[in-house]
Amino acid sequence: MTLHPLHAGNGYEYLTRQVASGDVVRRGLSLTDYYNAHGNPPGRWVGSGTRAMQIEGLVDAEQMRSLFAFGAHPNDEATMLGRPFLRRREPDDNPFLVALEDAFAAFATEHDRAPRAGAERERIRWQVATEVVRQSLDGAEPSEPEVARYLAQRPAVEREGVSGFDLVFTPVKSVSVLWALADDDVREQVSQAHAQAWQRTRAWIEQEAAVTRTGRGGLKQINTRGLTAAAFDHLDSRAGDPNLHTHVAVSSKVLGVDGQWRSLDARVLFRLKVAASERYNALVEEQLVQRLGVRFVATTRPDRKVPVREIDGIGSDLVTLFSQRRAAIATSYEQMVAAYRAKHGHEPPRSEQYQLAQAATLATRTAKEPGRPLTERVRDWRARAVELLGSTDAMQQRLAAALHRPPTQPTLLLDDRAITRDAVDRVLVLLGERRATWTVFHVLAEATRVVRTLPAVQDGTWSATDAAQAVATATLRASLRLTPTDPLPVPAALARADGASIYSQHGTTTYTSQQVLDAEADLLRAAEARGSLIVPAGGFEAAVADVQIDSRRRMDAHQIAMARRFACNGEQLAVGIGPAGAGKTTAMRALAAAVGGAGGKVVALGPSAVAAQVLGDDLSVPAETLHRFIASHDRGTVPEHLQVDERTVLLVDEAGMAGTVELQRVLHIAQRAGASIRLLGDPRQLGAVGAGGALRLIADTVGAAELRDVHRFTTPG
Numbered sequence: 001m002t003l004h005p006l007h008a009g010n011g012y013e014y015l016t017r018q019v020a021s022g023d024v025v026r027r028g029l030s031l032t033d034y035y036n037a038h039g040n041p042p043g044r045w046v047g048s049g050t051r052a053m054q055i056e057g058l059v060d061a062e063q064m065r066s067l068f069a070f071g072a073h074p075n076d077e078a079t080m081l082g083r084p085f086l087r088r089r090e091p092d093d094n095p096f097l098v099a100l101e102d103a104f105a106a107f108a109t110e111h112d113r114a115p116r117a118g119a120e121r122e123r124i125r126w127q128v129a130t131e132v133v134r135q136s137l138d139g140a141e142p143s144e145p146e147v148a149r150y151l152a153q154r155p156a157v158e159r160e161g162v163s164g165f166d167l168v169f170t171p172v173k174s175v176s177v178l179w180a181l182a183d184d185d186v187r188e189q190v191s192q193a194h195a196q197a198w199q200r201t202r203a204w205i206e207q208e209a210a211v212t213r214t215g216r217g218g219l220k221q222i223n224t225r226g227l228t229a230a231a232f233d234h235l236d237s238r239a240g241d242p243n244l245h246t247h248v249a250v251s252s253k254v255l256g257v258d259g260q261w262r263s264l265d266a267r268v269l270f271r272l273k274v275a276a277s278e279r280y281n282a283l284v285e286e287q288l289v290q291r292l293g294v295r296f297v298a299t300t301r302p303d304r305k306v307p308v309r310e311i312d313g314i315g316s317d318l319v320t321l322f323s324q325r326r327a328a329i330a331t332s333y334e335q336m337v338a339a340y341r342a343k344h345g346h347e348p349p350r351s352e353q354y355q356l357a358q359a360a361t362l363a364t365r366t367a368k369e370p371g372r373p374l375t376e377r378v379r380d381w382r383a384r385a386v387e388l389l390g391s392t393d394a395m396q397q398r399l400a401a402a403l404h405r406p407p408t409q410p411t412l413l414l415d416d417r418a419i420t421r422d423a424v425d426r427v428l429v430l431l432g433e434r435r436a437t438w439t440v441f442h443v444l445a446e447a448t449r450v451v452r453t454l455p456a457v458q459d460g461t462w463s464a465t466d467a468a469q470a471v472a473t474a475t476l477r478a479s480l481r482l483t484p485t486d487p488l489p490v491p492a493a494l495a496r497a498d499g500a501s502i503y504s505q506h507g508t509t510t511y512t513s514q515q516v517l518d519a520e521a522d523l524l525r526a527a528e529a530r531g532s533l534i535v536p537a538g539g540f541e542a543a544v545a546d547v548q549i550d551s552r553r554r555m556d557a558h559q560i561a562m563a564r565r566f567a568c569n570g571e572q573l574a575v576g577i578g579p580a581g582a583g584k585t586t587a588m589r590a591l592a593a594a595v596g597g598a599g600g601k602v603v604a605l606g607p608s609a610v611a612a613q614v615l616g617d618d619l620s621v622p623a624e625t626l627h628r629f630i631a632s633h634d635r636g637t638v639p640e641h642l643q644v645d646e647r648t649v650l651l652v653d654e655a656g657m658a659g660t661v662e663l664q665r666v667l668h669i670a671q672r673a674g675a676s677i678r679l680l681g682d683p684r685q686l687g688a689v690g691a692g693g694a695l696r697l698i699a700d701t702v703g704a705a706e707l708r709d710v711h712r713f714t715t716p717g
Contacts, residue, residue, distance in 0.1 A: 001170070002273075002277075006163050006165060006166055042058045049251070059230045067251050164252050171245075173310070176244045176322070186399075190288065208507070210223065211496070211506060224255055226254075229249055274445045275445040277445075281452075282452050295458070296452075420470055434659055437482060439508060441507050447472040448464065478513075516660055522668075523694055539597045543590050543593035558706065559586055562578075563591045577681050580710075581710040600647035606653045611653050612624055649675065652678070656695045663677075
């Protein structure tokens with residue numbers, strides 16, 4: 001499941017054109033007529049909030065416009081549900097603003113989103129103003145000062161509110177492939193499995209996230225009468241591949257239990273999105289196992305840390321064949337990451353990775369072809385599969401291999417408590433590897449992934465969601481709570497339905513584990529200990545001189561100090577930080593040269609293959625990911641370039657993005673061999689989520705070598 005905000009004003013254009021109508025601009029054609037004519041089902045209203053609005057049945061375009069554009073009742077634009085998103089304008093209110101809104105709407109139609117505040121909106125504003133001034137000059141080209149003067153006299157553009165959230169439920173690709181190639185009976189079973197999964201997940205989201213804010217400063221978080229959403233089923237991707245998925249556009253308008261219409265407090269919605277996604281995946285898998293006897297197996301992908309569970313027997317060749325859209329996005333994303341790395345000198349942080357992924361999705365968008373009946377699409381998909389596999393019989397054999405598998409042979413199951421205990425241990429380990437602290441939604445997401453692999457869940461003995469909840473509850477009991485508990489009982493008048501205080505945010509209680517605390521303690525002790533390769537002062541000075549000669553650039557005092565601390569101080573573990581362009585790589589060249597001159601070697605490690613390889617290439621030293629380095633030493637099959645001894649320096653780049661427990665494992669490998677560790681990072685990554693704050697903790701507690709001057713720019717000023 002993915003989650004994207006929908007904006008008011010021209011946001012409804014995206015909703016009715018792009019999502020609801022497959023990019024076809026409907027002229028006098030109702031949504032129901034459109035879908036029926038082109039083989040797609042009509043949209044329908046869902047959610048408990050529909051009872052408060054007194055709406056039901058199929059979705060009408062005018063209803064969506066009223067609710068998502070203005071924040072009014074779907075059946076009556078004159079009835080506002082709380083504060084309006086924006087003021088309605090008559091066409092003759094202001095020609096410039098009307099033209100500007102039309103331009104914003106055109107941008108939204110083309111890019112699947114409203115223009116962002118800042119440069120994008122200002123550029124459109126300038127273009128519209130230029131055209132208006134040009135018309136006033138009878139077609140003569142206006143000068144920049146003339147356009148600027150005109151804009152200075154215009155009113156500011158009203159800020160758009162968030163009118164809702166687009167939840168997109170999509171099963172793994174092998175499910176869509178089975179749905180596309182199988183017969184009508186199997187296709188109907190897959191469709192029902194998907195529908196059951198997203199509907200039950202939506203109900204859970206409503207149970208957890210249907211809250212609003214009230215009181216001074218919005219400090220109170222109270223329950224509501226539920227969520228109102230418009231659901232639209234879609235059958236293919238923009239590349240024409242089978243892609244069964246459902247858009248659920250959730251309105252931000254909610255009715256509080258106090259009888260007032262307000263906006264949804266979306267903080268909870270965003271916190272639970274990963275847990276909701278895993279819940280949907282588990283429910284799809286559970287439904288298909290029960291309905292069709294398929295079996296799911298974990299499939300690793302190079303671009304994902306968490307394996308994807310695909311239907312066994314469908315085959316990676318068919319999955320790849322019908323994943324043209326994913327492949328295009330992946331290629332575009334890698335190109336954008338490479339450009340970011342070249343410009344900034346470091347890996348993009350997680351927030352930037354998310355924005356780049358969205359940009360890659362938009363950059364590779366093509367207009368959807370006009371809707372075709374499903375029968376035509378199925379015929380084309382089967383033809384492509386037959387061409388790949390060689391014959392219709394081969395395709396049918398592939399489908400038969402995936403369907404109606406014999407039940408999994410029951411294994412020797414321990415009692416429920418023992419299974420839960422084993423699962424809890426796994427969940428705690430996985431949480432500790434990815435973060436230093438967690439909330440109930442992090443635990444639910446991880447627990448759902450873990451229980452899907454249990455034999456009792458795979459053979460249908462246990463419900464996946466019930467098992468996940470049991471494991472999550474036990475995991476929270478086994479975790480260490482960091483958020484203080486309220487020593488006083490909560491009065492009923494100040495409590496939400498779950499008994500929590502209305503002055504607390506749902507799902508924000510923070511936990512950690514003893515494993516994480518032990519890992520932090522180990523790293524701190526190593527940062528305060530000595531015992532590693534020490535490069536003689538003379539050898540270090542010679543290495544610095546050589547690097548400056550080779551690079552034709554003088555190293556500043558901070559770069560030399562960082563390289564000296566890493567090479568000459570003899571610390572088991574040391575930290576160096578500096579912003580992009582401050583010369584960390586130049587300083588590390590001096591370190592590598594000094595260590596090599598003293599008979600040692602540097603091994604570059606990183607949280608991603610690219611981060612490690614870039615540093616390895618820059619320093620001409622061996623490079624590997626942290627995960628593969630640890631795995632090779634755990635297995636005892638260590639390649640020669642990753643073998644370590646007392647003369648080895650393990651240099652971890654982008655350490656602010658590495659997990660605390662992950663760094664602890666590298667430390668233990670180094671300590672057994674007598675090697676040393678050097679952690680290198682960017683100050684902006686000191687609090688990175690994936691890191692668990694290990695880099696920040698060591699820098700604040702023990703200290704770090706720090707680069708302050710930026711050398712990236714060659715132009716003065």
